Amino acid sequence: MNYECLICQVKALQKRMDKYEIAEEKRNGIVSKMIKEIAEINLDNSYSPEITRNILKKLEAESAITDPYANEKAASNRALLHRYPEFKSRIENSDDKFDTALRYAIAGNIIDFGPTHHFDVDETIERVFQTPFAIDDSAALKAEVAKAKSVLYLGDNCGEIVMDKLFLETLNHPNVTFVVRDQPVLNDATLKEAREIGLHTVATLISNGDDTPSTVLHRVSKNFLEHYHSADLIISKGMGNFEGLMDESDPRLFYLLMIKCPVIGQKVGAEKGDFVVKRSKN
Numbered sequence: 001m002n003y004e005c006l007i008c009q010v011k012a013l014q015k016r017m018d019k020y021e022i023a024e025e026k027r028n029g030i031v032s033k034m035i036k037e038i039a040e041i042n043l044d045n046s047y048s049p050e051i052t053r054n055i056l057k058k059l060e061a062e063s064a065i066t067d068p069y070a071n072e073k074a075a076s077n078r079a080l081l082h083r084y085p086e087f088k089s090r091i092e093n094s095d096d097k098f099d100t101a102l103r104y105a106i107a108g109n110i111i112d113f114g115p116t117h118h119f120d121v122d123e124t125i126e127r128v129f130q131t132p133f134a135i136d137d138s139a140a141l142k143a144e145v146a147k148a149k150s151v152l153y154l155g156d157n158c159g160e161i162v163m164d165k166l167f168l169e170t171l172n173h174p175n176v177t178f179v180v181r182d183q184p185v186l187n188d189a190t191l192k193e194a195r196e197i198g199l200h201t202v203a204t205l206i207s208n209g210d211d212t213p214s215t216v217l218h219r220v221s222k223n224f225l226e227h228y229h230s231a232d233l234i235i236s237k238g239m240g241n242f243e244g245l246m247d248e249s250d251p252r253l254f255y256l257l258m259i260k261c262p263v264i265g266q267k268v269g270a271e272k273g274d275f276v277v278k279r280s281k282n
Contacts, residue, residue, distance in 0.1 A: 002263045005048040006038055009055065019068035020059040030062065049214030049240050056185060057211075067184035076111050076159025076187065077197050079121075087166055098142055101170035102256070103128045106275050108163030109156065109238050109258040111187070121159075124258070134259075134274035141254050141277060144233050151176045152231035153203065154215050156238030161189045161197060164237065168202040177227055178203035183211040188240070214244035239264050245280075253280035 013031055022030065034055060041051065060066060067073075087104055094100040110124040145151065151173050155161055161180075168176055178199055181188045194205050209221020215236065217225070228234065234253045236245055242255050246267055255278045259265040262272050270276050 001041075001043050001046045001048050001051075003043060004263050005051075006041060006043070008261075009038055009048070009051055010035060012052075013055070016056065016059055020063040020065050022059060022062055026062055030059070034058065047212075047214065047216050047244055049212050049243050050216055050219070053185060053212040069187040070184070073158035073187050073189075073193055076157070077162060077193060080108070080111075080159045080162035081197060084162060084166070087163070088169075091166060091170055097170050099138065100129075101167045102138060102141075102277070103275075104163045105160075105167035105237070106256050106258060106277070108160035109256070111157050111159035128275055131275060133277050134270040135268065135276045135278045137254065137279040138277045140279055141235075144252075144254070145171055145173060148173070148232035149175060150230065150232050152227055152234045153178045154208075154234065154236045154241045155180050155189050155194065155199075156241060157187050158189050158193050159187075160237065161194060161199060165197060165199050165202055168199075176203040177231070178205050179208050179215075179224065179227070180205065181211055181213070182207040182209050182221075185211045185213045188213050212244070214240040216244040217248075242268070248280055250280050254278065255280070 013034060017027055017030065038051070091097050091100045091104070104125070107121070107125045107128040110121060153164065153168065153176055155164060155178055164178070168178070178194065180190050180194050182190070184190060191205055191207055194200065199205060206224065206227065208215060208224040210216065210219045212219055217228070231252065234250070236242060236253060236255050238257050239260055242257055242264065245253065255276065257276050259268060259270050259272050259274045259276060265272050265274065268276055268278060
């Protein structure tokens with residue numbers, strides 16, 4: 001993890017306290033304690049999403065709110081489902097259905113309520129169709145989908161999962177397992193939201209057994225690990241999942257994401273705003 005991630009965590013504290021409606025009289029003490037804890041983090045042995053999870057759990061303990069992004073999650077899913085026929089038609093009428101559906105799936109990654117992120121879905125969709133992938137392992141991904149007996153798809157945010165559903169419908173693979181978070185965290189999808197948008201009609205749904213906004217292998221459930229280790233192909237959506245898995249050397253693993261911060265861009269080998277289809281290497 002980079003020192004800039006710690007700075008970002010500190011900057012996010014006020015917004016996160018607002019979301020949990022932390023009483024004003026508690027805030028000085030909470031911020032003072034958390035900054036001290038953040039300052040003592042070992043950067044070489046830490047995952048930024050895990051730190052986010054720990055901070056959010058401490059805020060939740062001071063609040064009656066357990067799902068502060070519930071409204072945003074519901075609104076994102078509704079908005080994207082409303083446009084589902086439009087997106088589906090564009091895929092069906094395209095010359096390369098795989099590429100079109102893949103671009104929609106990556107464009108969906110823009111839907112993020114992180115501390116410093118602002119997004120425009122329409123602008124991102126138009127840009128993803130006009131811009132080459134900064135890293136493009138999409139041909140390898142298509143080939144691996146065709147020969148894989150089992151696909152594990154690591155989901156990310158609400159709204160975005162509507163685009164994932166479109167992509168999976170296009171793949172039409174008979175054995176896909178779609179993974180969500182075990183409990184609400186930020187605007188990440190859980191089983192509840194995945195079922196609400198009908199993802200269970202195109203994939204088997206499981207949770208990863210954890211409430212970190214990522215896939216951190218030392219935290220996930222035994223059931224998830226069994227799926228992870230047995231899958232022929234693993235598709236990882238979004239920056240959060242990338243942060244948890246970026247040190248894995250596994251050619252089964254493909255990252256689909258939009259770069260939202262320069263630190264992750266440096267890790268990936270791309271710039272902020274770039275669209276990426278990247279295969280993990282041995």
